[in-house]
Amino acid sequence: MLHHLEPWAMPSWKQLVVSTSADQWTAVFTQGSDIGTANVVGARLDCLNIRTSHQPHITRDRKIISYGSTALWIQSGARHVRSIQASYQSRWEWTLFGDPQPFENLDSYKAKKIPDRFTLESLNEYCRALGIERDDSGFYGSEGLLIVEDTSSWPHKPSQVRSTERLHDTV
Incomplete structure (x- = not known):
């Protein structure tokens, strides 16, 4: 169903x-x-x-094409529980907030290179500890709801009609 989110x-x-x-x-x-x-x-x-994000840091011809980041945010209701993020803004930055969770590998946070402190593999491992198989397509169902916001008042944005659409894709 992810193709419905393009571009x-x-x-x-779109959500x-x-x-x-x-x-x-x-x-x-x-x-x-x-x-x-x-x-x-x-x-x-x-x-x-639980919110997660992972984008590889991509350079081409010494120019940054896509900034890298791996992140996990945990909230309980409105209360922020934990944030873990290795991200590139103008340089690599390391962010930890909240109390460590029992499943965390705290030793990995001592890695010299920031991107090595919290990798995609670590993110997926932490999610599995929470009962989320984020890297397994079989974890996700074949039914969904597409929400498209009204962008008609956005300057330089495509004109969209606000809508919701129930989706059912064959797995």
């Missing part, structure tokens, strides 16, 4: 809510930028909310 965009105007094989989790995807929808829903439902 990649920041800011994004996809997808069922998962774990009854306690629902996945929310966006077409590019970080979204607050999951945080708002988690706060209103007073439930655990």
